[in-house]
Amino acid sequence: MTDDSQAGGAEENIPPELNTLRNSIDNLDAAVIHIMAERFKITQRVGELKAELGLPPSDPAREQVQIARLRTLAEDSHLDPEFAQKLLAFIVSEVVRHHTEIAEKK
Incomplete structure (x- = not known):
């Protein structure tokens, strides 16, 4: 991300539509972060269940x-x-890493 006031133009010179679009992007970015936080809360519990049941941290068939x-x-x-x-590969790798950590603590 760049700061247009430092990248060559003053903030007041930015067209209103550009500001509107940027605000929409900012809102969507916030929503993505909140959704990912909720997703990881759920996958945390999945990792705990897998560890309790002696299941492996990853499930390649489900991943496919x-x-x-x-x-x-x-x-x-x-x-x-x-x-x-x-994107999914990155998320899954983080989930598997967390599940592995959970299993190692059990």
Whole structure:
């Protein structure tokens, strides 16, 4: 992200539509962070259950199903499915890392 007041233009010279769009982006970014926080609260509990049941931290079969599902959702939403898959891979790697930590504590 760049600060336009330092990147060559004063804040008052920014067109109103640009400010409106940036505010919308800021709101969406906040929503993504809140949604991810909720997602990780749930996956934390999943990790605890897996550890209690002696299940492995990762579930490659489920991950493959999720990849296919999210690629389809991305395509339907006109989002690059490669981007969606990379994003999911990053999220899953963090979840597995957390699940591994939980299992090691049990």
